[in-house]
Amino acid sequence: MSIRLCFAVLFAVSALLARAPAFAEVIPIDDPAAEKLFAEAQAKAGFWKLMHFYESQNDQTYCGVASAAIILNSLEVDSPPAPAIYPFRKFDQSNFFSEAVLAIKPPKYVHLSGLTLEELAGMIRTYGVTVDVHHAAPPMDLDGFRAIAGAALADPKARVEINYHRKALGQDGAGHHSPLAAYDAVSDRFLVLDVARYKLPPVWASAADVWASMATEDSDAKANRGFLVIRRK
Numbered sequence: 001m002s003i004r005l006c007f008a009v010l011f012a013v014s015a016l017l018a019r020a021p022a023f024a025e026v027i028p029i030d031d032p033a034a035e036k037l038f039a040e041a042q043a044k045a046g047f048w049k050l051m052h053f054y055e056s057q058n059d060q061t062y063c064g065v066a067s068a069a070i071i072l073n074s075l076e077v078d079s080p081p082a083p084a085i086y087p088f089r090k091f092d093q094s095n096f097f098s099e100a101v102l103a104i105k106p107p108k109y110v111h112l113s114g115l116t117l118e119e120l121a122g123m124i125r126t127y128g129v130t131v132d133v134h135h136a137a138p139p140m141d142l143d144g145f146r147a148i149a150g151a152a153l154a155d156p157k158a159r160v161e162i163n164y165h166r167k168a169l170g171q172d173g174a175g176h177h178s179p180l181a182a183y184d185a186v187s188d189r190f191l192v193l194d195v196a197r198y199k200l201p202p203v204w205a206s207a208a209d210v211w212a213s214m215a216t217e218d219s220d221a222k223a224n225r226g227f228l229v230i231r232r233k
Helices: 005-017 031-039 047-053 063-074 099-104 107-113 118-127 144-154 207-214
Strands: 132-135 158-165 175-184 189-192 203-206 226-231
Touching: 031 175, 031 203, 047 063, 047 107, 047 118, 047 175, 063 118, 063 158, 063 175, 099 118, 118 132, 118 158, 118 226, 132 144, 144 158, 144 175, 144 226, 158 207, 189 207, 203 207
Parallel strands: none
Antiparallel strands: 132 226, 158 175, 158 226, 175 189, 189 203
16 A cells, blocks of 8 residues: 555544544443542432442333332332232332333333333322423423432432433443432533443443433434433422
């Protein structure tokens, strides 16, 4: 290959790299930098309760169901009977499907297509909690998301769940649900408790990257993804 051709190839590759979008920089929870982020995070009121009930989704479409169970348990909402641990009670990915939840979407259809943001919100509301739905689309913006989610994560009675697209966080996969567990205003990062624990650990992701991952269209819902703020009354 001639020197002139080598320079031409290098120039072309450099131009392509310059135009390519940068991958999101997430920080796994086992990275040394994550310890400092957690220590300095100002909004983490529900972290330890979320971690007490943190579990992996039972299959690849149950991310919303697992997220709901974790959040409802952490808020100490009364659960349906749990025969496996009788007389104790807690939400699991089976008893979450009460009659009211089944009326929204039964398990066989969740197995096929997962849950949209609105479907998950409707299911969680059946348990007597307040659920605010925020799509990542105007009039909501990054600043609004940061303010609302950050305030909720600082409130012991509130939780945040996000519906996002993995590729926007530089991960393999598509649409996904997971709780948020903390926010650090200095680094402007949220801690995402990924419920696919068999695949990826919790990660700290920048607010801008989390927003970008939610500002993606869910083809089933015909609307952008977004986030839920769940509060115990």
